[in-house]
Amino acid sequence: MLNADLPWLQAPLAQALARARSHALLVQGPAxxxxxxxAVKLAQSWLCEDRAEGQPACGxxxxCRLFASGxxxxxxxxxxxxLDASARESLGLPFEEAEAPKAGKAKPSREIKVEAVRNLLSFAQATSARGKAKVVVIFPAEALNGVAANALLKTLEEPAGLLRFVLASHDSAGLLPTIRSRCQPLPLALPERSAALAWLSAKGVADAGGLLDATGGRPQQALQWFNDGLTDAAWQALPKRVARGEVAALSDWAPARVIDALQRLCHDLVRRAHGQPGQFFAAASLPSPKRPxxxxxxxxxxxxxxxxxxxxLNAGLxxxxLVAQARSAITAAAR
Structure with missing residues (x-):
């Protein structure tokens, strides 16, 4: 079976299997x-050869055995x-370890390029090997660059035979309107807090509530942060350390995560300056700005x-x- 033990997906999966009327679905919601x-559980269910009507894959x-083996x-x-290796690993699907890029060689792309779509179209035009269906999952769909998205349009509009698509997106607004219009939307909301906390606790996440709040209620992201070594205590200490200008508070973080953390901190401070509670940090962790x-x-x-x-150009500098800029802004806002 696939490693997709997310209990809050049971209801939307059942709804999608019961209500899907289009050959193309767009699963959309927060990361x-x-x-x-x-999306993958939908694909497995559509390909399953022994499931009851409206039920998920038998496993x-x-x-299902072929599916689980990749x-x-x-x-x-x-x-x-x-994203290929990390996404397949999270699903429990086999993957090939990518070689580290050599000097002068381009890093793996974060876009889905037209060459990949052209290869996909060859698959789409072939006859189903097992006679049930053919299913394509694209994730994240907004990673399709403009040329790739346009190359997909005709097949998405007029699929051959038993072909079905599931596009999964964190940012459906980033998709071409012509792509969105060809898909039946399937919204996926944040899970109930109790379900998310129970899942995180079962995964061994300490102080799960703080990390869940830090990620805006996104349990998979909270688990990733925990696995990367971030604790709730370190997160709650971040605002005052940044306010003191402590570069060491962020020096071990990847640049994208630094920006993300500072944007969350800034968001909460703006809310506090307007008399509103913070969203990502506990109240006791935040400075008290007077001016927004x-x-x-x-x-x-x-x-x-x-x-x-x-x-x-130079991550350390x-x-x-960024920390100097943050300290200046927080100091000025406190006056």
């Missing part, structure tokens, strides 16, 4: 709640190169800095500058 897992028929001839999972103006200017600076988060 970290299981869009990919739901034991020949088709060798089902009628299933294709389309991912960006940069400096924070709003800082927010704009963080948006500009986010454009370079993937490839800062870049983080120092």
């Amino acid at each position: 970290g709640v299981g869009q990919l897992e739901l 034991h028929c020949a088709s 060798t089902h001839p009628d299933f294709q999972l389309l991912l960006p190169e940069a 103006g400096p924070l709003l200017s800082w927010e704009a600076e963080l948006r500009r800095a986010a454009r370079h988060a993937e490839h800062p 870049w983080i120092e500058a």
Whole structure:
């Protein structure tokens, strides 16, 4: 069976199996709640050869065994190169270890390129090997670059034979309108807090409530942060350490996560300046700003800095500058 033990997906999976009327579904919602897992479970269910009407995949028929081994001839999972191994590993599907990029060689792409879509179209045009269906899952769908998305349009509109699609997206607004219009939407909301906390606790996450709040209620992201070594205590200490200008609070973090953390901190401080509770940090962890103006200017600076988060020229100096900027804004807002 696939490693997709997310209990809050049971209801949306049942609804999708009962209500899907289109050959193409768009699973959409916030990151970290299981869009990919739901899309793959839908694909497995459509390919299952021994399931009751309206029920999920049986997990034991020949088709399900092929699916779990990653060798089902009628299933294709389309991912960006940069996400392929980690996504397949999270699903419990086999994957090939990618070689570390050599000097001068391009890093694995975070886009889904037209070459991958063209290969997919060859699969789409072939006859179903087992006669049940052919299913394509694309994740994240917004990673399709413009050329790739346009190459997919005709097949998405007029699929051959038994072909079905599930597009899974964290940012459906980033998709071409012509792609969205060809898909039946399947919204996926944040899970109930109690269900998310129970799942995180079962995974061994200490102080799960704090990390769940830190991620805005996204349990998969909270688990990833915990596995990366971030504790609730370290997260709650972050605002005051940044306010003191402690670069060490962020020096071991990846640039993209630095920006993300500072944006969450800025968001909570703006809310506090307007008399509202924070969303990502506990109240006792936050400074008490009096003026939102400096924070709003800082927010704009963080948006500009986010454009370079993937490839800062010098990550250490870049983080120092961000912390200095944060300290200045927090100090000014407190006056």
